[in-house]
Amino acid sequence: MRYFQPATLDEALAIRRGNDVVPLAGATDVYPARAGRRAWGDPTHKDVLDLSRIEALRGIEDRGDHVRIGALATWTDLIRADLPPLFDGMKRAAREVGGVQVQNRGTVVGNACTASPAGDGIPNLLALDAAFEIEGPSPRLVPAEAFFTGYRATACGPHDIVAAIRIPKREGRGHFVKLGARRYLVISIAMVAAALETDAAGRIVSARIAVGACSAAAGRLPLLEAALPGAPLTDAPALVEPRHLAHLTPIDDIRASAGYRMAAALALVGDALADLSRPAARVA
């Protein structure tokens, strides 16, 4: 097994083009997967492309109209970054990922690239209309909704590297709620991210809401998003209806039944909206 550790993105892209490598940033997903394979007699591992020495991928940066989260930015970087209230949900998610150890190592971009249905960062990226800076043979900016293409599948091609995520800066506040069977270190049963803008009168101007762990890839709730504008925020929880979630396709697994997931997601959407209507939720 080879281990590449280039210092520039160009070198990294060249390695990616010429080899079948797994890109690695915080490594928090790669090692558990390796442990799972090794335990049942598969010691093989793809060559590794370690991005950690590429300075250009570090940091969280305010670029005027958007915030850029570099591929090496960790959850802890996010928690410590000075960001507007729109990012409160993202920060809440950061605090719910693994334990502090994983928050210190795991990256926002890596979590997105693993694209687990239960990836804690993903609903926020959808709700915030994030876009993925993909470097590679055809550099491009891919909106989050197009980036997550299915179960553990993304638009990042075999010769591509996600260099950063861009989140447009807008008015409004973000929020995130996660449901698991224990307090820390828990894989979500269901989760909801919401980004809401309200006017001076407390009426909803725009709403973007996404649900995770209830379908092969996390997804937005367009029907609900269309139903909310114009309504007073305090009325929003009562406006949530099962039909707004009808397109989700939760599964039965060890953590929960499909029916429960649907019911829980419905409740969590209401909870997220209710939290947003209370000042306490402003403390991310």
Next chain:
Amino acid sequence: MTRTLTLIVNGEPRTLQAAPFASLADTLREGLHLTGTKVGCDAGDCGACTVLLDGEQVCACLVPTAQAEGRAITTIEGAGPAGLVDRLRESFLAHGAAQCGICTPGMIMAAADVLARDPRAGRAEIEDGLGGVLCRCTGYVKIVEAVLDVARGANAFAAKADAGAAVGARLARVDGRPKVEGTDHFGADHQPEGALWLRLIRSPHASARFALGDLAPVLARHPGLARILTARDIPGENAFGIFPTIKDQPVLADGLVRMRGDPVAALVGTRAAVEGFPDADLPITWEVLPALHGAAAALAEGAPALHRAVPDNVLTRGRLERGDVAEGHAAGAATASVAFETAFVEHAYIEPEAGYARRVGDRIEVTACTQAPVMDQEEVARVLGVPMHAVRIVPTACGGGFGGKLDVSIQPILAVAAWVTGQPVRIVYSRIESMASTTKRHPASIRARMSADGDGRFTAFEMEGDFNTGAYASWGPTVANRVPVHAPGPYRVPHVRNRTRAVYTNDTPAGAFRGFGVPQATLAAETLIDDLAEGLGLDRWTIRRRNALDHGDTTASGQVLHASAGLPQCLDALRDDFLRAQADAEAFNRTSGRVKRGAGIACMWYGCGNTSMSNPSTMRIALRPDGTLTFFNGAVDIGQGSTTVLLQIAADALGLAPDAFESVVGDTDLTPDAGKTSASRQTFVSGNAARLAGEDLRRAILSLANAGPDARLRLEGACLHVENGPASRVIDLTTLSPDETGAVLSGEGRYDPPTTALDANGQGVPYATYGFAAQAAEVEVDTVLGTVRVTRIVAAHDVGRAVNPTLVEGQIHGGIAQGLGLALMEEFIPGRTENLHDYLIPTVGDMPEIVVHLIEDPEPEGPFGAKGVGEPALVATAPAILSAIRHATGARLTRVPVLPHRLHAALHAREAAE
């Protein structure tokens, strides 16, 4: 592929050759021999490997060594920021925050990270900071207290005890310092030079025949392999098992596997070779057979037999009958029935099985984590085909056991590999391998019925329980026999009929786990008691108090409890608390919508020691001419604290202070057989042996000095002062002639608890004494999401005498954590929850406030009045939580764990019914 790397470890640059993708944990441990950093899962799920990387806590198992290059790494062996690590060490020691010690280095590093950032951190910040480290022993209570104390600036002080004042003192554990310093050696921490490594190739199928092809070409293709061992390489008998007559588990499967994870071959060679060998390279052909999952499938008409000797798959039947249960039900004013289901539960000790073996001439030495060194010795001897005295078992520090290390796992195959290669051989189970292959708590299907008269006095109890014992017997017979005795609970019930079966299936073997089936049975019985209270309009506390076993009462097995039956006191201790909690919850619920509160209660009893079987322990104390006083203690301390407790007992029996002793623990060459660390027996059984040994040595000293019984002893170098007023004298130990062991004076004690065999109706004296407890639980239920938060538990335990209250509380806290897991989240499913992110155990944030009442109704048969407490704390927890959920919501739950979707379904079913 390796490269030369420099890491700054604890302030020192360390240059070494390492594979860049090797985890930092592995490089620290195997490359730099810094074994204080523990590996519990290799997946970031347990946090045992937590170190500081540039001052921030990380899981060293998730850091590629290449990414640590040039960066500052602080491990438990280092000093850490601003003396914090040292202060945390002392605080952990004084608080009893380290039990087995396997999570301790990770906890301390995580705590150092929190306090370095926030020196005045409060409970919430500390919990957030420690949330990534799992502990299976302590319930986190004393850990959080220890960290809070450091945050408050308090100086830790561990109590010492003078001669004669050790019993009852809150001594710091005598084996604690290496645990907080990271120098204690667990199974994987022994790294003998030149050792080969061993890895088992395991069956992915639960039931299959297999044939192995020619291995010679495989060996030729993998030059790093020394051997591929198969069933035919076992020199002795290819079988092991707990019971002398049931050796049903092969060391290596011989053409037939009965469970996923059965080992079919063992690779012995360099580490790179055994770890790099793809299992697909083993020439094996499988014929997959239908598998029997669950007891019902194995009991079905026409189900194939797993073992030829047991055609109906029923390994054992347990039975108890007293009175006439039909008559008892007829006399009842109310009768309730229940069918209860429980799941496989994993011990989830944070230390996976590990150790090494080496051949020394015609002897074999196995150094490994274990709860039962002498049983390991017997098994290894049989498998090797050598006499028992040719086998030495050296127990390492044991990173948690809870019953899971009462069976051999790695020992026989390690011994075989070292025996046939003549080289030391190491093995370290991965987390997944440990979970997939070792024993579990038995899933139980219990049908029970109970009646009470108009006053709430119990008139009858009956139960039938099927326990899925998996592919091999392990401790299945013990579970089947212990349950009938305990199933009615600690109550007077005149008419009882209990029947149990342990059933073979193609599932993971179920064996010993804290409580041996009693927690499962207690869930059923306590549900029925709540039913009866409801049916009769009685309060849940009152119905239990009215029936509580007391001094002079007769148990279901016909045993009269002459002494130490403190359940009434336990119930009285939590009465006000429970009734207040019940009233508060009801007041809250009158106005609350979605969130409902509830209070619950449950009781338990637990027999100390093996059921109706001889289970002796022998302890020895020796004094050498130079004044070295050694306590030879064969009882393995798995974190519960027997090394400390037995010393406290021995010290007071002899009359010298505990710190006058050195302890030699567990080594079968050096210590007499103390029996297993199981069945809550070490404080009671080995405690008596320790007391007798102390008394024996004291007698010898007093007689040599011609002193009276009240003489005070003082040991100063080689001078033993026997102070007895005018008759005082000094014994110069150098003038005495040593015996063949080098001792000039010694004492030995042997104790076997007085029990009798049970007759065909399960009548007799199965245990010399019982622990009793009552626990109350308070919960908050989100009725929309079906989630439960346990907010408070009050636990009153009759322990006879708390030899070391800190350690006793630690057992209760840890038992409560495991009981909470059993109630709400733990469910092992073979092939699906074989790791610590799919199998959930409580984290620091899941623990309630815990209030402990220690009730001391002294046991005349016990050492200084003491009884065992290891298992009891777990037993009453889950039923009290279920009782509280029911009080909060009305949902009567009959299956654990109560996962959110199950509670949600129960709440909806209830709504629909209304």
